[in-house]
Amino acid sequence: MPGDGGAVAAPAAAVLREARVTSLERAWRRAARRPPALAGAAVVVLYLLLALGAPWIAPADPLRTDWGQIRKAPSAAHPFGTDDLGRDILSRVIYGTRISMQAGVFSILLAMAIGVPAGLGAGFYRGAFDQMIMRLTDAWLSFPFLILAIGLVTILGPSLTNATVAIGVGATPTYIRLTRGLVLSTREEDFVQAARALGAGDLRVMGRHILPNIASALLVQATVSIPGAIIAEAILSFLGLGVQPPNPSWGTMLNAAQQFLETAPWMAWWPGLAIFSLALSFNLAGDGLRDWLDPKDY
Amino acid sequence: MLEYLIQRLAISAVTLAVISLIVFTGVRMIPGDPARVMAGTEADEAGLAEIREKYGLDDPIPVQYFRWVGLAIRGDLGESIRTRETVTQTVAKKLPITLELACLSILVALTIAIPVGVLSAVRRNTLWDYLANGLSLFGLSVPNFWLGIMLILFFSVRLGWLPASGFVSFFEDPVANITRMIMPAFVLGTALAAVLMRQTRNSMIEVLSADYIRTAYSKGLAGRAVLFRHAIRNGLIPVVTILGLQMGALMGGAVVTEQIFVVPGFGRLIVESVFTRDYPLVQGVVLITASAYVLINLLVDVSYSLLNPRIRIKGAASAR
Numbered sequence A: 001m002p003g004d005g006g007a008v009a010a011p012a013a014a015v016l017r018e019a020r021v022t023s024l025e026r027a028w029r030r031a032a033r034r035p036p037a038l039a040g041a042a043v044v045v046l047y048l049l050l051a052l053g054a055p056w057i058a059p060a061d062p063l064r065t066d067w068g069q070i071r072k073a074p075s076a077a078h079p080f081g082t083d084d085l086g087r088d089i090l091s092r093v094i095y096g097t098r099i100s101m102q103a104g105v106f107s108i109l110l111a112m113a114i115g116v117p118a119g120l121g122a123g124f125y126r127g128a129f130d131q132m133i134m135r136l137t138d139a140w141l142s143f144p145f146l147i148l149a150i151g152l153v154t155i156l157g158p159s160l161t162n163a164t165v166a167i168g169v170g171a172t173p174t175y176i177r178l179t180r181g182l183v184l185s186t187r188e189e190d191f192v193q194a195a196r197a198l199g200a201g202d203l204r205v206m207g208r209h210i211l212p213n214i215a216s217a218l219l220v221q222a223t224v225s226i227p228g229a230i231i232a233e234a235i236l237s238f239l240g241l242g243v244q245p246p247n248p249s250w251g252t253m254l255n256a257a258q259q260f261l262e263t264a265p266w267m268a269w270w271p272g273l274a275i276f277s278l279a280l281s282f283n284l285a286g287d288g289l290r291d292w293l294d295p296k297d298y
Numbered sequence B: 001m002l003e004y005l006i007q008r009l010a011i012s013a014v015t016l017a018v019i020s021l022i023v024f025t026g027v028r029m030i031p032g033d034p035a036r037v038m039a040g041t042e043a044d045e046a047g048l049a050e051i052r053e054k055y056g057l058d059d060p061i062p063v064q065y066f067r068w069v070g071l072a073i074r075g076d077l078g079e080s081i082r083t084r085e086t087v088t089q090t091v092a093k094k095l096p097i098t099l100e101l102a103c104l105s106i107l108v109a110l111t112i113a114i115p116v117g118v119l120s121a122v123r124r125n126t127l128w129d130y131l132a133n134g135l136s137l138f139g140l141s142v143p144n145f146w147l148g149i150m151l152i153l154f155f156s157v158r159l160g161w162l163p164a165s166g167f168v169s170f171f172e173d174p175v176a177n178i179t180r181m182i183m184p185a186f187v188l189g190t191a192l193a194a195v196l197m198r199q200t201r202n203s204m205i206e207v208l209s210a211d212y213i214r215t216a217y218s219k220g221l222a223g224r225a226v227l228f229r230h231a232i233r234n235g236l237i238p239v240v241t242i243l244g245l246q247m248g249a250l251m252g253g254a255v256v257t258e259q260i261f262v263v264p265g266f267g268r269l270i271v272e273s274v275f276t277r278d279y280p281l282v283q284g285v286v287l288i289t290a291s292a293y294v295l296i297n298l299l300v301d302v303s304y305s306l307l308n309p310r311i312r313i314k315g316a317a318s319a320r
Helices: A004-034 A037-052 A089-125 A127-144 A145-156 A160-185 A190-197 A200-238 A248-262 A266-293 B002-028 B033-037 B044-056 B062-071 B087-124 B128-143 B144-158 B176-208 B211-218 B222-237 B237-245 B247-260 B266-275 B279-307 B308-317
Strands: none
Touching: A004 A037, A037 A089, A037 A266, A037 B176, A089 A127, A089 A160, A089 A200, A089 A248, A089 A266, A089 B211, A127 A160, A127 B002, A127 B237, A127 B279, A145 A160, A145 A200, A145 B002, A145 B266, A160 A190, A160 B002, A160 B087, A190 A200, A200 A248, A200 A266, A200 B144, A200 B237, A248 A266, A248 B144, A266 B128, B002 B033, B002 B062, B002 B279, B033 B044, B033 B222, B062 B247, B062 B279, B062 B308, B087 B176, B087 B222, B087 B247, B087 B279, B128 B176, B144 B176, B176 B222, B176 B237, B176 B247, B211 B222, B237 B247, B237 B279, B247 B266, B247 B279
16 A cells, blocks of 8 residues: 555645645735735834844944034934934934834733733632732732833832833733633633543643633734833833933933923934834734734634 | 622722732832931931831831831821921822823813714724724824923924923913913823724724614614714713723823923822832822722722623622
8 A cells, every 4th residue: 555655645745735825825815905014014024123233224323422413403414313412313213223122022021921821820720829810910900000110110220121121010910811811711612621521631731722722812912012012111211210321212312302302303203203103013013913813804 | 789899899908908018018129228218318327226216117017017008098108208298298289280181181082082983983994994093003102202292392392382391270370271281181192092992983883783773773763863872872881991991001191291291290299209219108109099090990890880780790700
């Protein structure tokens, strides 16, 4: 039968390859139906490239002051103008991308690293553990996100890392609640019951059967909470509780700009536009991702 | 119903207890010696010891906690280190300003969100719907402190129509009060409007496809009557809940908005107390904020269950 096996295997592989191509194609076609989401994703990628390649892309050193170029309006030499210390605003905005991306992405990763296991355990085991986690979550959620972050930064001291931690801890209860809710409905599904009947242990059921099924909802939540985290970092830095000058955070730049609204309004335009466009792109991409991952939408 | 109420109250009480623990430990984790802050830089060791003695800072931590909670329940949150005023008095002075701001911004948010949300649900997948969706995305993505700066730039610096900052009591001069509050209220209201608009649209779409709406149409009611008498009434119930849940975000937003427009309210008080390391004030203000949030949501939940019996039963089941 070895010959037979080969003859069967070849068309099977071809069918498989074809199936993969068509599913990729179909995925692309479904994505192409949403130009705003694609545009959002493209801008997010663009900002990511700016963050990674800042030293090569930025036309000037973001920290170099030039007393001869103080608060100059946008010109060919400085397309975004210069700030109160004569620094090139374009370069500072480009370097600021690093800080915003870092704070936005890492804080949400932190929130997921704590929130998903906690929610998974609470939803899976129920009982006293669940009660304890949920009461803690309720209490945690009663502090307005920003006030919690301000409080935490006060305890930890102002810096980018601490602001990121504060934002992440502030966002954690959302992930606990979301994960728990998703687990509660998934654990009753037939395939989970079947896995248990086959003797799968708790960890295997959670890791192999429940988690993959709730991953897409968590991914969508992450995409839509990153813009919130980016804005939160900007706010903390704006209040003087995040990135410290002279480092170019969009928030600290806006803080400085506030004193020169009458003489140098461009100082306030660009960092704000950067936050706005990045947050908008993440929101567009997240909305698109939600529809795209929705199995009902074929 | 009674069982649900008791359950809901018990949960709120536990939440409040956990909140007080978090606030208490949090404030004690702030680096720096509170006695040193209270005494000022010139105090000697004897002076510090005296202050520690007076405020019981040498007592075991659990003793300090229960003393603080006991006083807090009776409305005594201590006094501000900086101004020597009691925390309750300070809050009572600042809170009305922020409440005015909050009410105005809720008004702004509802005026935008409900008509636009209803319109985009009724004219689903038309140009109106897309425009409304764009508007809500704008509201969700624009950082409100930047929007504030831009409004100041345009209406105060460029056009000179509105004062850029400051506060005048409504009872002193209503016109001056409103001209100073209109920009902060708009800034604070936009983010809220975006959230409410999405909720209004979603719940209106759900309601409009309900059987009783079809019944209302088929018995010959005019579209307008169906919309106003049947659909909107039911469609807005979830919006009320979301509004309650958004109170926290509104408080957080007030912190930044008051900072930008120099409004001497509760939000600015929080930032000031943090920067001046005024521990009793930080402790009191954060405790009040969190407790207020718990109470508002308790009220929302209870009123919601009164309005809608189905939720009452479902809520009791899931709380168990």
